[in-house]
Amino acid sequence: MKDLDEKTIRLIDRLEAEHCLTLEEYRYLVEHESQEAKAYIAPKARRIADQVYGHDIYVRGLIEFSNYCKNNCYYCGIRADNSRCDRYRLTEDVILKCCDDGYDYGYRTFVLQSGEDPYYTDDMLCRIISKIRERHPDCAVTLSIGEKSYESYKRYFEAGAQRYLLRHETADKDHYGKLHPARMSFDHRMNCVRQLREIGYDVGIGMMIGAPMQTSLNLAEDLKFIEQFQPEMCGMGPFIPHDDTPFRDQPAGTLDMTLYLLSIVRLICPHVLLPATTALGTIHPLGREMGVEAGANVVMPNLSPTEVRQKYLLYNNKICTGEESAQCRGCLQARMSGIGYQVVVSRGDVKRPVA
Numbered sequence: 099m100k101d102l103d104e105k106t107i108r109l110i111d112r113l114e115a116e117h118c119l120t121l122e123e124y125r126y127l128v129e130h131e132s133q134e135a136k137a138y139i140a141p142k143a144r145r146i147a148d149q150v151y152g153h154d155i156y157v158r159g160l161i162e163f164s165n166y167c168k169n170n171c172y173y174c175g176i177r178a179d180n181s182r183c184d185r186y187r188l189t190e191d192v193i194l195k196c197c198d199d200g201y202d203y204g205y206r207t208f209v210l211q212s213g214e215d216p217y218y219t220d221d222m223l224c225r226i227i228s229k230i231r232e233r234h235p236d237c238a239v240t241l242s243i244g245e246k247s248y249e250s251y252k253r254y255f256e257a258g259a260q261r262y263l264l265r266h267e268t269a270d271k272d273h274y275g276k277l278h279p280a281r282m283s284f285d286h287r288m289n290c291v292r293q294l295r296e297i298g299y300d301v302g303i304g305m306m307i308g309a310p311m312q313t314s315l316n317l318a319e320d321l322k323f324i325e326q327f328q329p330e331m332c333g334m335g336p337f338i339p340h341d342d343t344p345f346r347d348q349p350a351g352t353l354d355m356t357l358y359l360l361s362i363v364r365l366i367c368p369h370v371l372l373p374a375t376t377a378l379g380t381i382h383p384l385g386r387e388m389g390v391e392a393g394a395n396v397v398m399p400n401l402s403p404t405e406v407r408q409k410y411l412l413y414n415n416k417i418c419t420g421e422e423s424a425q426c427r428g429c430l431q432a433r434m435s436g437i438g439y440q441v442v443v444s445r446g447d448v449k450r451p452v453a
């Protein structure tokens with residue numbers, strides 16, 4: 099390790115042994131991202147993932163059921179003010195059909211994702227959740243539908259949703275304010291994350307890597323938050339600009355920094371479910387494979403009907419928008435076995451650390 103400074107080595111070694119560092123130490127690691135640091139940390143992260151999950155890769159069938167959104171996050175292609183976004187909503191029947199097809203392809207987890215779309219009432223959502231659970235009792239339902247009230251979260255949980263993805267986006271209040279219009283609140287979002295935990299969901303948080311105006315301190319704060327919150331899942335992908343958003347001219351996050359952070363998060367939380375995201379697969383043709391090699395253990399192929407995929411564009415050049423669901427499933431299976439891992443037919447629950 100001739101080119102890697104002593105301190106980076108020492109911090110990575112400590113993170114591997116103790117799973118925590120100080121805020122300043124996280125910042126140091128972020129600032130000292132390099133090919134050498136990545137080469138040093140990735141095998142450690144992969145070894146830990148292997149110890150917990152072996153070479154099993156969990157798949158989640160992602161159903162993007164509505165691209166209507168009442169919010170206006172500056173980075174996101176389906177923001178309310180994007181009049182060029184061609185809006186759609188899937189009916190209950192179509193959503194259930196996606197799940198039935200998905201079941202046949204071997205999915206045992208369905209992720210229902212949408213913009214924040216008040217069209218779907220809690221009654222409608224609960225009905226959809228319970229119908230999926232009735233038809234496929236051996237499957238988990240994950241929601242990714244944004245900020246809701248405590249009561250709504252509670253109702254979905256009682257209807258049978260057991261997991262919820264709500265990326266915190268950034269653990270820094272000032273940075274949050276730079277990514278979102280004033281009417282969106284950092285405190286509200288963080289409260290939602292905590293309420294989900296309190297209700298009993300398996301909670302997924304996360305952030306974009308290389309988001310506009312993100313500093314090394316911001317990323318260190320994210321890492322500290324991840325360490326303290328101990329999420330069941332952590333979604334991290336590179337920021338990718340979308341042409342019809344205020345951030346259209348901002349640079350994308352890098353492959354290297356994303357891979358490095360995946361490894362760091364694996365060392366912080368050995369048991370966390372860590373997806374190699376579609377955004378990672380978008381910035382590099384082998385991004386998802388490299389994500390797994392850096393410590394990820396989940397992939398989320400698209401299960402949405404092919405007709406609507408082109409419309410659920412959070413960022414430019416998103417992959418898999420022309421494929422059929424069966425193709426995505428087969429593609430990922432081939433990609434994973436190509437690097438020595440197997441996609442498993444399983445709910446893919448988080449493994450809890452033995453106390």
Ligand code: 5AD
Nearest residue numbers: 173174265306336337338377412413
């Ligand atoms: N680039 C990358 N990721 C994005 N997301 C939204 N817009 C973008 C973008 N332009 C992420 C956000 C959100 C998740 C569903 O997708 O982190 O929480």
Ligand code: FES
Nearest residue numbers: 418421426429430
């Ligand atoms: Fe969709 Fe590869 S995962 S085509």
